[in-house]
Amino acid sequence: MQYDYSKLNDRxxxxLGASIITKILNQRVETFKPGRxxxxxxxxxxxxxxEGILQCKxxxxxxxxxxxxxxxxxEVIKVAKLKPSRYILITSKELSRLDKQKIKKIFDPYIIYESDIFGKEDLNHFxxxxxxxxxxxxxxxxxxxSASVLDIIYNNAIRGRSESTI
Known part of the structure; x- marks a missing residue:
């Protein structure tokens, strides 16, 4: 399924990125007030x-x-100052395998795995x-x-009654 991230503002x-990483890591990701x-x-x-750091672009x-x-x-200058043990980057851009390799190289040694780089396709898949x-x-x-979510809402009563009957 394709999601339209352009409707979301930066915050x-x-x-969204923090929610995704919270779910993946099964631990709290702290977020901070908007701004620099x-x-x-x-x-x-x-x-x-x-410390692990999440950055969303x-x-x-x-x-x-x-x-x-x-x-x-x-960004790499900021990361070098922070010296995190793990760095996760999430972007709303589509990324190829080569794009992820370039990003990983930029942030070496902070991005440990290419799978710590999430592009639009990764977000949609998740x-x-x-x-x-x-x-x-x-x-x-x-x-x-999202048509599938609207379908769930529309058919919620039917699904609820079916689950109750089962």
Whole structure:
């Protein structure tokens, strides 16, 4: 399923990213007030003193080249100062395998696995999984444009009665 991330503002995209990583890691991801964040949209802990950082880049209408430029010229400097044990990047841009390899190289040694880089396809795959529908439901701007979620709402009474009968 395809979701329209352009309907989300930057803050909503950050909160979506934090919700996704919370679900994947099965642990709380701290979020902070809007504004200059020093390269930290979310934080999680990997043991007592090992900090993990989540950064979200909501670039739906910006060319991929500008995202790469921002990562190389600004974000990597912030990450180097933070020295996280793990760095996760989420973007609303479509990414190829080669794009992920380039991003991983930019953030070496902080991005450990290419799977810690989430592009639009990864977000769609995660949100399309029935086990993750709660994340979609928390973000009404995603589900209001989703036919499958609207179908669930429309048929909720039928489903409820069927489950009760079974």
């Amino acid at each position: 909503e995209f950050e909160l 964040d020093g390269g930290v949209d979310g934080r999680f802990w990997l043991g007592k003193n090992r 909501h670039y739906t209408k910006t060319p991929l080249s500008k995202l790469f430029s921002k990562l190389k010229n600004e 949100l399309s999984n029935k086990n993750n529908q709660d994340v979609v439901e928390q973000n009404f701007k995603l589900w209001i444009t």
